[in-house]
Amino acid sequence: MHIKSKIINLSALCVCMLAASSLTACNKAQEQHQQGFAAPVDYQEIKTKDVPVISSLIGRATAVRTAEVRPQVSGVILQRFFTEGSVVNKGDQLYQIDPSIYEAQLASAKASLAQAEANLYATQLRYDRFSKLVNTNAISKQDYDDALSNNKAAQAQVLAAKAAVKSAEINLAYTKVYAPITGTIGRSNVTEGALVTNSQASPMATIQQLDPIYVDLGISVTEHLNLKKNMAKGLFESNSSNEQVELFLENGEKLEQKGSLEFSEVTVDESTGMVNVRVKVPNPNQDILPGMYIKANVNQGIQKGVLLVPQIAVLRQNNGTNMVYTIKQDGDKNVVEQHNITISGEHDHDYIVTSGINANDKVITSNLQKIGPGAPVTPIENKPEPANNPDK
Numbered sequence: 435m436h437i438k439s440k441i442i443n444l445s446a447l448c449v450c451m452l453a454a455s456s457l458t459a460c461n462k463a464q465e466q467h468q469q470g471f472a473a474p475v476d477y478q479e480i481k482t483k484d485v486p487v488i489s490s491l492i493g494r495a496t497a498v499r500t501a502e503v504r505p506q507v508s509g510v511i512l513q514r515f516f517t518e519g520s521v522v523n524k525g526d527q528l529y530q531i532d533p534s535i536y537e538a539q540l541a542s543a544k545a546s547l548a549q550a551e552a553n554l555y556a557t558q559l560r561y562d563r564f565s566k567l568v569n570t571n572a573i574s575k576q577d578y579d580d581a582l583s584n585n586k587a588a589q590a591q592v593l594a595a596k597a598a599v600k601s602a603e604i605n606l607a608y609t610k611v612y613a614p615i616t617g618t619i620g621r622s623n624v625t626e627g628a629l630v631t632n633s634q635a636s637p638m639a640t641i642q643q644l645d646p647i648y649v650d651l652g653i654s655v656t657e658h659l660n661l662k663k664n665m666a667k668g669l670f671e672s673n674s675s676n677e678q679v680e681l682f683l684e685n686g687e688k689l690e691q692k693g694s695l696e697f698s699e700v701t702v703d704e705s706t707g708m709v710n711v712r713v714k715v716p717n718p719n720q721d722i723l724p725g726m727y728i729k730a731n732v733n734q735g736i737q738k739g740v741l742l743v744p745q746i747a748v749l750r751q752n753n754g755t756n757m758v759y760t761i762k763q764d765g766d767k768n769v770v771e772q773h774n775i776t777i778s779g780e781h782d783h784d785y786i787v788t789s790g791i792n793a794n795d796k797v798i799t800s801n802l803q804k805i806g807p808g809a810p811v812t813p814i815e816n817k818p819e820p821a822n823n824p825d826k
Contacts, residue, residue: 471810472767472768472810473801473812474801474811475800475801475805475814476799476816477760477761477798477814477815478797478816479795479796480741480743480794481742481793482793484737484739485736485740485742486734487733487734487736487779488731488732488779489731490731491652491653491731492652492728492730493652493730494728495649495650495723495724496647496649496650496725497642497643497644497647498643498714499617500641502639502640503611503637504634505531505632505638507531507608508630509532509536509629510531510628511624511625511626511628511629512531512626513529514622516639518619518620518621519618520619521616522616522617522618523613524613524616528612528639529610529611531609536606543595543601544599546595547599550591550592550595553591557581557587557588558588561582561584564581611638614641617642617643618642618643619641620641623636623638624638642724644717644722644723645716647715648714649693649715649728649730650711651713652703653698653708653709653732654707655707655708658698678695679694679731680731680733681693681728682731686729689715691716693730694713695711697711698710711732713730713732740786741787741788741792742785742786743775743784743787744799745780747797747798747799756777756785757773758790758791758797758798759797759805759807760773760798768810769808770805770808772807776788796813800816
């Protein structure tokens with residue numbers, strides 16, 4: 435018990451000594467400030483630069499083409515010719531529907547055509563004969579008119595019979611179901627022996643073209659309007675490159691292929707409040723599948739004359755606003771001045787600032803917790819490192 439009491443007394447003594455040391459340090463710092471002590475600070479002079487405008491967007495992938503294969507005639511499926519999940523080419527046969535009833539209909543239509551042609555031959559002979567006799571009054575005018583009418587009716591019957599043959603040939607051809615597009619075919623919804631109808635709602639199979647593939651993204655209305663305003667003012671130069679979009683999978687993996695912007699919608703999606711943007715992406719290995727969640731960095735273009743402030747120089751205040759300290763010349767001294775700034779984005783390790791500071795302002799980048807507005811400082815210029823020259 436006695437030992438424990440000594441330990442407690444020793445701990446209390448250490449706490450008192452630390453408190454006294456901290457108080458002494460604080461008093462010393464306050465005394466240095468009152469005596470005009472100028473803390474050394476690094477600063478960077480703000481310059482205007484042209485920077486790429488990168489929009490980080492999210493969206494989902496969708497096939498460039500989607501074809502739902504449906505029967506155009508009714509019948510029983512006799513055979514399926516494709517492997518589910520494989521790539522099929524346009525014109526490949528996918529299914530065979532029982533053709534027997536359509537073969538019979540075609541034979542019947544051809545027989546009707548032959549009968550109509552035979553009737554036409556007979557009426558044509560009668561009409562030709564009566565055409566000569568009517569001129570000599572050997573027959574009545576009524577007999578001639580009847581022969582002409584019968585001949586024209588026979589011609590019409592031949593045309594109708596030919597149309598019936600054509601229709602029967604088309605229906606027979608429809609018993610062979612072909613791929614309408616080239617793409618990857620999904621699972622078959624019907625099997626051999628199943629009855630299909632030409633009015634059924636469900637498809638027999640679905641084919642999707644996955645190379646290239648679309649990624650539909652959403653951009654906020656505010657960002658979209660700001661880009662249009664900056665472009666109208668000449669502060670923005672749009673990017674017309676075919677590889678202006680970097681894509682990332684849901685797990686953060688960056689895709690090798692880059693995409694190009696196809697178009698932007700002219701209306702706002704009421705459900706999301708976003709403007710839809712479509713990107714076309716090469717997809718030779720089918721890394722992207724329809725419905726996948728995709729992140730994208732869209733290089734919209736170059737924004738001119740942008741003010742960049744190092745991120746380490748920015749302090750966030752309790753009210754949510756951002757501020758920086760700059761160096762102001764006050765007679766023969768350099769003192770701290772506070773500026774509230776508006777940030778519109780990021781570029782590398784800098785913030786893009788739209789208001790609050792001006793070009794050539796000297797922004798303090800170090801000792802931010804030891805200084806305040808009006809405090810004297812000793813400035814040390816911290817020039818940004820130049821970009822690496824690939825030719826060296």
